[in-house]
Amino acid sequence: MRFRDHRVVGDILELATRYRDAGADELVFYDITASPDGRTVDRSWVTRIARILDIPFCVAGGIRSVAEAEAVLAAGAEKISVNSPALNDPELVSRLSERFGAQCVVVGIDSQTVVRDGETRFEVYQYTGDPDRTRSTARSTLDWVREVQERGAGEIVLNCMASDGVRQGYDLAQLEAVRAVCRVPLIASGGAGAPEHFRDVFARAHVDGALAASVFHLGTIEIGELKRWLRSQGIEVRP
Amino acid sequence: MTDVVVIENGGGNVSSVRYALGRLGVEAELTHDADRIRRATHVILPGVGAARDAMQRLAAHGLDRVIPTLTQPVLGICLGMQLLFESSAEGDTPCLGILPGRAERFAEAPGRPVPHMGWNQLEPVRASPLLDGLAPGDYAYFVHSYALPVSVHTIATCTYGAPFTAIVGRGNFHGAQFHPERSARSGTKLLANFLALPA
Numbered sequence: 215m216r217f218r219d220h221r222v223v224g225d226i227l228e229l230a231t232r233y234r235d236a237g238a239d240e241l242v243f244y245d246i247t248a249s250p251d252g253r254t255v256d257r258s259w260v261t262r263i264a265r266i267l268d269i270p271f272c273v274a275g276g277i278r279s280v281a282e283a284e285a286v287l288a289a290g291a292e293k294i295s296v297n298s299p300a301l302n303d304p305e306l307v308s309r310l311s312e313r314f315g316a317q318c319v320v321v322g323i324d325s326q327t328v329v330r331d332g333e334t335r336f337e338v339y340q341y342t343g344d345p346d347r348t349r350s351t352a353r354s355t356l357d358w359v360r361e362v363q364e365r366g367a368g369e370i371v372l373n374c375m376a377s378d379g380v381r382q383g384y385d386l387a388q389l390e391a392v393r394a395v396c397r398v399p400l401i402a403s404g405g406a407g408a409p410e411h412f413r414d415v416f417a418r419a420h421v422d423g424a425l426a427a428s429v430f431h432l433g434t435i436e437i438g439e440l441k442r443w444l445r446s447q448g449i450e451v452r453p
Numbered sequence: 454m455t456d457v458v459v460i461e462n463g464g465g466n467v468s469s470v471r472y473a474l475g476r477l478g479v480e481a482e483l484t485h486d487a488d489r490i491r492r493a494t495h496v497i498l499p500g501v502g503a504a505r506d507a508m509q510r511l512a513a514h515g516l517d518r519v520i521p522t523l524t525q526p527v528l529g530i531c532l533g534m535q536l537l538f539e540s541s542a543e544g545d546t547p548c549l550g551i552l553p554g555r556a557e558r559f560a561e562a563p564g565r566p567v568p569h570m571g572w573n574q575l576e577p578v579r580a581s582p583l584l585d586g587l588a589p590g591d592y593a594y595f596v597h598s599y600a601l602p603v604s605v606h607t608i609a610t611c612t613y614g615a616p617f618t619a620i621v622g623r624g625n626f627h628g629a630q631f632h633p634e635r636s637a638r639s640g641t642k643l644l645a646n647f648l649a650l651p652a
Contacts, residue, residue, distance in 0.1 A: 268635065268638075271596055290468045292469075315501075316503070316568060368568065397563075397566050399566065451593040453592070
């Protein structure tokens with residue numbers, strides 16, 4: 215399982231400062247073990263992050279109610295991201311959007327290509343933070359993308375699981391298919407390993423943003439250099 | 454000495470605005486007290502949410518009448534900027550009427566979802582001390598569904614489909630449609646420039 219053995223990546227504030235200074239446009243903080251453990255995201259660090267960051271940030275992990283979302287937003291996060299809890303309770307997306315506005319509500323989707331009844335399609339996975347509990351929901355990814363938009367999601371982060379952590383490039387075919395049904399901002403996740411992967415996902419899948427973790431954490435790619443290179447390739451990015 | 458207050462108006466970005474001021478070495482007080490607001494050297498009106506709710510909350514503390522009489526520098530941020538104008542199409546809401554104009558909803562179009570959300574470029578259209586250290590094309594972080602058309606009071610524009618007012622100023626009243634507290638260097642500059650305006 216590529217989701218096994220999550221790396222421990224240093225002090226969160228130090229990392230946030232490093233990415234802020236490097237020119238990241240937005241940071242997403244995932245507490246990926248929150249949903250499988252049935253606990254909510256520990257919020258003591260959200261305020262500390264909000265004090266030092268001068269860019270928007272999103273908090274994901276175990277947010278299952280309007281009250282939990284409110285606490286995270288009040289602590290200074292711009293957005294909250296829901297994944298497994300939205301699958302258990304799709305109405306949660308509607309409630310969050312009505313209360314805070316679509317701009318606050320990100321839906322994260324873990325998806326992969328499966329062959330079911332001889333048909334190849336994309337399916338949504340759940341509890342991907344815990345290798346032993348990760349399972350397909352048998353939901354069609356494209357249908358779920360349509361539904362969460364109807365319910366008021368303001369942004370979708372599509373994590374293509376087969377690509378995630380292997381750094382062989384984003385899943386362009388899947389992202390293109392989702393792009394075709396996604397009218398809100400779409401963020402690609404999973405697979406970034408080289409600058410060319412970022413260029414390709416913007417140029418070919420027409421995503422609004424590209425999310426990456428390991429290549430930045432490990433220092434394989436430097437954000438400032440990446441952005442300069444992307445501009446040289448004709449991709450519009452903030453310097 | 455600079456004495457900054459942030460008007461408490463139920464908006465979600467109040468903490469972020471105060472943290473941004475903190476990074477500039479300013480401890481801003483959060484208040485909806487009219488006398489306290491009048492005494493401040495600089496007043497910030499933040500705002501995230503719906504125009505009608507925000508106006509009702511201001512009116513509940515009599516601030517809909519107080520804010521237009523202020524003579525020190527005032528900065529409205531995002532919805533706070535829109536409230537400085539005559540009205541908003543959001544709930545067809547009468548606003549503070551300090552600046553002429555009406556906030557209108559963006560027209561949704563393919564590839565241009567509403568809300569407008571993300572980093573976009575500023576284009577200065579006239580000189581202002583608020584623009585010190587900012588250059589054409591600098592990026593700022595926007596999150597909004599309604600916007601003000603460009604007018605003679607516009608200091609900088611941004612384009613989402615059509616140009617709209619990104620920074621505005623008339624006399625002591627100023628506004629930023631984007632979120633300076635989350636706009637990295639550009640936002641920090643704008644806030645610092647605002648704090649440097651003479652009281």
